Amino acid sequence: MPGEGFLKTKDVMKPEMIGKEVMLRGWVYRKRHIGAKIFIVLRDSEGIIQCLVVKNEVDEKTWEEAEKITRESSFMVKGIVREDPRAPGGYELKVTWLRIVGLSDVFPIRGGEGIDYLLDKRHLWIRSRKLTAIMKIKHSVLKAAREYLVRNGWWEVTPPIITASACEGGATLFEMKYFDRKAYLSQSAQLYLEALIFSLEKVWSLTPSFRAEKSRTRRHLAEYWHLELEGAWYHMEDMMKVSEELVSYIVKRVLEERSEELEFLKRDKVMLERALEIPYPRIKYDEAIEILQRKGFRIEWGEDLGADEERALTEEFETPFFITHFPKQIKAFYMKLDPQRPDVVLGFDMLAPEGYGEIIGGSEREDSYEKLLQRIHELGLDPKEYEWYLDLRRYGSVPHSGFGLGVERLVMWISGIDHIRDTIPFPRFRERVYP
């Protein structure tokens, strides 16, 4: 980083730094002017520290700058570190020199604003300590995922974002102009990953996925980050094992690296510690229906689980858990039918506890050309759209499985926050693409 000699707040707030003169730079988090004293709380990427400017103990220019400085202005400051229980965090800087870098206009966010206003000012709200903490957690989630996958021999690949056809659920695709034709923004890299396993065997990708669903819930984004895996020779059970190892590893690393941020967000770490132990519980769809019926839900075998049902199930567990073997009519065409029981698919969802719900969806894929074609017909899809995908079953087909993880859903659960919009810097919903 340019500018030698500047320290970070976290490097300064230590017993061994007491009495030393240090230089810091950052932004004004809070300012309070009391007579001949000015308290300026400095915020940098690592935290906050209170700076005290006393009128008769600094040069005239420094005092003028301190009087003039406004909330969220950027500035540089020099001072002596000291301990003081009255300062937030227990340490403060007795200022000897201070200069404004960029004077801030009146900052439009002060606290107590409504959500719509805050979303309009997202580019400014993004610097809040809460969102900063969540973004750091997300960083650790992605880093941990990559660590796990690299260590276990998974190849990272880069599938396309622009696609020619529908794959699954054509109604929820974003259409775009592609030269003089139509194309779509990708909803999933899965089909492309399937093509890549024939050489690399174990592949994964991290891409944005786009869903033009008109959903209005706290768990949906129109643009989200999708972590997808696909493995040749993997059967459903093998892939479930990979998914729980991955999730428990991510949780472990976040607990190690982001303890401070979890505390700032008041996340109950005990709930996360429970997720370290694998395997996670597994129930079949049939059992899920029985549990729900016992709880008084009016749901019949064959119906998809709604939000209330899903929430009720997550209350039965204290760790993430799997639901498997769904009726084929509620799942996608590419899922392999259970050879023991052809009315259900070899599919699995991983649900996070505490009401957070689905974070992973995966399955073993249908590897037989004939059966896949039959499923396409059964579901009224156009085989022409899937010609290249069907080809994969004609040239050395292999049993294989995969899953997709919604990064923001995982971050939401790990962070313990109540709305997915805060897991992504600039959330996209149906009613919002600005800023």
Next chain:
RNA sequence: GCCGGGGUAGCUCAGCGGUAGAGCGCCGGGCUGUUAACCCGGUGGUCGGGGGUUCAAAUCCCCUCCCCGGCGCCA
């Protein structure tokens, strides 16, 4: 798309037929330990838009736009 809630000062809201209000912010002043500091003074509005009823509409009626919460769908 459906159900519910809401659009009044820069922000958060009250007012719900009779001359538009509060708190915070902002501006000026004061204060040598503040923690979203406090105290005094000042500033601030086509009441989302359009139409209608009425002597009189922020308030009642109709239409419309936007937002929030939830559902369906999904990661």
